[in-house]
Amino acid sequence: MSKKVLSMLKNYFFDFDKTLADTGNVSVIATQKAFLAFGLVPPARERILDLMGIPAEISVPQMTNKKLAEEEIEKICTEFRTIYKVIEFNNTSLYPGIGDLLTSLYKSKKRLFVVSSKAVAPLNRNLEALGILNYFEEIIGCDMVEHYKPAPDGINLLVEKYNLNKQDSVMIGDARYDLQMGKNANVKTIGAEWGAFDVKSLVNENPTYLAKEPLDILNFD
Numbered sequence: 001m002s003k004k005v006l007s008m009l010k011n012y013f014f015d016f017d018k019t020l021a022d023t024g025n026v027s028v029i030a031t032q033k034a035f036l037a038f039g040l041v042p043p044a045r046e047r048i049l050d051l052m053g054i055p056a057e058i059s060v061p062q063m064t065n066k067k068l069a070e071e072e073i074e075k076i077c078t079e080f081r082t083i084y085k086v087i088e089f090n091n092t093s094l095y096p097g098i099g100d101l102l103t104s105l106y107k108s109k110k111r112l113f114v115v116s117s118k119a120v121a122p123l124n125r126n127l128e129a130l131g132i133l134n135y136f137e138e139i140i141g142c143d144m145v146e147h148y149k150p151a152p153d154g155i156n157l158l159v160e161k162y163n164l165n166k167q168d169s170v171m172i173g174d175a176r177y178d179l180q181m182g183k184n185a186n187v188k189t190i191g192a193e194w195g196a197f198d199v200k201s202l203v204n205e206n207p208t209y210l211a212k213e214p215l216d217i218l219n220f221d
Contacts, residue, residue: 008221009188011164012105013155014136015173016116016123017052018195020098021130024091026084027052031063034080038072040064049197053175054149055117055142056080085122094130095194097214102135104218111162112136115154115171115181119143137162150180155187170208172217179205190217 017023028049032042043063051059056077061068068076105112112135116123120141127133138158145153159166171182174195179202182189191202191210202210209220 009110009168009170011111011113011158011162011169012217013113013115013158013169013171013182013187015053015171015175015178015192016114016118016126018174018197019172019178019192020094020114020132021092021126022095022195023088026088026091029087030080030084031056031060033083034076035064037079038076040066040076046197052197053117053173053177057142058148081122088122088126089129092126092130094132095214097194099132101214101217102132106135111164113158114139115158116140117142117149117177149177150184152181152185155181155185159185170220172211174202176201176205179207182207190220 014020028045031048035042047063051062057073060073060076114123114136118141120139120143123139123141140154140157142148147153155171158164166187170188170190171178172190172192173179174192179189179191188208191207193199193210193212196202211217
């Protein structure tokens, strides 16, 4: 059952992985297999999860003790995304409460967007498979901005395109990079505890709000 939206917020920017959707160990499995495919020591699960929230092009070089050429990074990222695509559908699901949250916001005429470190094509594929694509006015992926999270480019692009008021806007995410992007864009922020790998890192960013579960967001103004 959806709740009545009391919030005065009008514009909601959502991260995807671990915020809207539980992707389980998809990123971990795909990353480790991609590293092994190129004879590299696979990073630990904790390291991979800690760096989720930034594009693979940025995180891959940080997860190896060997300096990689740009061509090598590109090949590893391509392998990662190939593996990810094969295993994603059986390992991706909406978090409990996300469906009701989006329905309530949408019915209350709130404006909903996705700002993710994934590229647009897989984002659209995932959102459609989960049945929530139509809730969002626009999807911003890492391939649409010059500077990745925690830079504010994704939010700023939407603010400018749709003439949004930043005072009425909020970024919602499970990782510190999401909250840093929101702060850099001068919008409010919500730390999504339900999918966070490290809740303490969210607290340390001093977000405007912390939400233990998705429906808590309906009470934030």
